[in-house]
Amino acid sequence: MVFALFEKLTNPKFLIEHNLLVIILRRIHIFMTQLGELILLIGKTLKWMTRRPFDLNLIVRQMEEVGYNSLPVVLITSIFTGMVFALNSFEGFHRFGAESLTGTVVGLAITRELAPVLTSLMVAGRAASAMAAEIGTMKVTEQVDALYTLATDPVKYLVVPRVTAGFFMVPILTAVADFFGIIGGYMVSVKLLGANPYIYIHSTKSFLENKDIIGGLIKASAFGFILAVVGCYKGLATEGGAEGVGKATTGAVVISSMCVLIADFFLTKMLM
Amino acid sequence: MMANETYIQVVDLYKSFGFKKVLQGLNLDIQRGETMVVIGGSGSGKSVLLKHIIGLLTPDSGGVFVDNQEVGRLNEKKLDLLRRRFGMLFQGAALFDSLNVEDNIAFALNRHSLLSPGEIKIRVTQCLEMVGMPGIEKLRTSELSGGMKKRVGLARAIALQPEIILYDEPTTGLDPIMSDVINNLIREMQEKLKVTSIAITHDMVSAYKIADRIAMLYEGRIEEVGTPEEIKNTSLPIVRQFIRGESSSTHQGVIQ
Ligand SMILES: Nc1ncnc2c1ncn2[C@@H]1O[C@H](COP(=O)(O)OP(=O)(O)O)[C@@H](O)[C@H]1O
Numbered sequence: 385m386v387f388a389l390f391e392k393l394t395n396p397k398f399l400i401e402h403n404l405l406v407i408i409l410r411r412i413h414i415f416m417t418q419l420g421e422l423i424l425l426i427g428k429t430l431k432w433m434t435r436r437p438f439d440l441n442l443i444v445r446q447m448e449e450v451g452y453n454s455l456p457v458v459l460i461t462s463i464f465t466g467m468v469f470a471l472n473s474f475e476g477f478h479r480f481g482a483e484s485l486t487g488t489v490v491g492l493a494i495t496r497e498l499a500p501v502l503t504s505l506m507v508a509g510r511a512a513s514a515m516a517a518e519i520g521t522m523k524v525t526e527q528v529d530a531l532y533t534l535a536t537d538p539v540k541y542l543v544v545p546r547v548t549a550g551f552f553m554v555p556i557l558t559a560v561a562d563f564f565g566i567i568g569g570y571m572v573s574v575k576l577l578g579a580n581p582y583i584y585i586h587s588t589k590s591f592l593e594n595k596d597i598i599g600g601l602i603k604a605s606a607f608g609f610i611l612a613v614v615g616c617y618k619g620l621a622t623e624g625g626a627e628g629v630g631k632a633t634t635g636a637v638v639i640s641s642m643c644v645l646i647a648d649f650f651l652t653k654m655l656m
Numbered sequence: 657m658m659a660n661e662t663y664i665q666v667v668d669l670y671k672s673f674g675f676k677k678v679l680q681g682l683n684l685d686i687q688r689g690e691t692m693v694v695i696g697g698s699g700s701g702k703s704v705l706l707k708h709i710i711g712l713l714t715p716d717s718g719g720v721f722v723d724n725q726e727v728g729r730l731n732e733k734k735l736d737l738l739r740r741r742f743g744m745l746f747q748g749a750a751l752f753d754s755l756n757v758e759d760n761i762a763f764a765l766n767r768h769s770l771l772s773p774g775e776i777k778i779r780v781t782q783c784l785e786m787v788g789m790p791g792i793e794k795l796r797t798s799e800l801s802g803g804m805k806k807r808v809g810l811a812r813a814i815a816l817q818p819e820i821i822l823y824d825e826p827t828t829g830l831d832p833i834m835s836d837v838i839n840n841l842i843r844e845m846q847e848k849l850k851v852t853s854i855a856i857t858h859d860m861v862s863a864y865k866i867a868d869r870i871a872m873l874y875e876g877r878i879e880e881v882g883t884p885e886e887i888k889n890t891s892l893p894i895v896r897q898f899i900r901g902e903s904s905s906t907h908q909g910v911i912q
């Protein structure tokens with residue numbers, strides 16, 4: 385069945401008859417165009433980051449928006465992730481009497497992987513969507529055009545502060561998530577499952593290296609940069625009124641989350 | 657009268673979006689100091705024309721020359737410098753939601769002038785007085801009515817003392833009284849600031865009131881240019897239909 389379908393779909397005659405080839409090529413074309421535009425935007429952002437004026441007040445406001453306002457979400461996410469991860473690992477290690485490794489595994493998983501990725505996904509949901517909605521609204525109400533006419537590049541005024549905030553705040557949030565994730569794991573292991581607190585702390589400390597924590601924070605910086613750029617890109621590419629703003633917002637969350645997960649693999653490999 | 661000197665020149669301008677041909681070989685000369693009003697139906701490409709003049713869109717072919725500089729070919733820095741000589745009032749005013757009235761008007765001053773904060777405050781007050789809205793510096797843009805937004809938008813446009821002001825449908829969506837206020841303001845700007853103005857509109861009352869010359873945009877080209885008197889007495893059927901607001905059989909044919 386599946387094989388027959390596959391054969392059909394790869395048969396050039398079938399493709400041409402049903403215009404599928406055109407549709408596929410168009411999709412690829414759109415994807416490549418957008419990828420190109422995104423890369424151009426990254427280039428422009430980096431260029432404008434180094435140029436005066438440095439809009440410090442804008443950067444601070446975005447840092448508050450991206451960082452401070454995301455704290456509650458990140459706190460809750462990280463504590464519960466640490467807790468559930470401890471539950472699962474304890475159960476697993478219990479099968480071969482290695483419960484003492486729970487602290488190690490929780491520490492490694494949180495700092496290397498869970499804290500950076502989950503924090504970034506949360507910020508993608510909160511902040512990247514807000515960026516797309518805000519900039520998208522400005523686009524469809526001609527405020528972006530107005531910036532140009534006031535001799536101000538929207539990349540400088542809108543994108544740079546958001547990307548800067550993402551780059552610096554996501555690792556800070558991740559550090560917070562590291563801490564509370566480990567606390568969550570500790571509480572479940574020691575208070576709920578009755579692990580020896582001394583051994584737990586020892587097993588966390590002795591196997592966790594600076595490299596794990598710093599590697600996680602570096603990844604978080606990259607994720608923060610990526611999700612902010614994608615949010616801004618989606619905003620600037622908005623067309624077609626309120627409906628367009630809605631689409632841009634959803635698109636920003638989906639695409640920035642995917643980009644974070646894809647980048648995660650490559651960055652982890654690079655940092656090994 | 658004004659000196660007869662071409663200041664802005666639109667030469668053989670073509671622009672399409674996808675398969676949609678919007679401008680198809682548009683030519684238009686604007687003299688220094690005059691107010692040119694471009695009239696035309698909705699969707700005829702008036703805003704697209706205006707956006708080419710200030711370099712928000714780049715032509716497919718042809719070009720726009722402002723003071724002998726080709727807008728579409730300037731590098732970023734020169735384009736920025738040229739844009740500082742423009743003020744633009746957008747159709748929906750396009751005030752920045754995130755800033756209050758004062759910061760909207762002071763936007764370009766804060767970023768591009770060497771004025772001190774005190775001097776900028778004074779300039780903002782002046783601009784607000786000029787558009788007849790003194791004392792509303794601290795209002796948020798969401799607290800303004802449509803007419804107030806346009807006037808604040810105009811105040812923002814004149815803050816850097818531009819040589820050219822572009823108006824995108826300055827009276828659309830306003831009641832007749834507020835339209836008249838705006839029309840008077842546009843005349844005042846022209847007399848007090850000696851600016852060159854280009855306004856686009858489909859409001860003929862406004863066009864007759866503010867224009868030195870009127871140009872009719874139709875099917876991507878300029879159908880006719882003339883003084884308000886000349887346009888009123890035009891012999892061209894398409895222009896006559898438009899200014900009298902008649903929908904004729906030929907027009908319906910085009911729409912279908
Ligand atoms: N950025 C754009 N992308 C695609 N189509 C556009 C764009 N700007 C304008 N158009 C199309 O060009 C035509 C003319 O638009 P416009 O100049 O805004 O008309 P108006 O004369 O009412 O100001 C419209 O059909 C519009 O849909």
Ligand SMILES: [Mg+2]
Pocket residue numbers: 702703704747824825
């Ligand atoms: Mg328009």
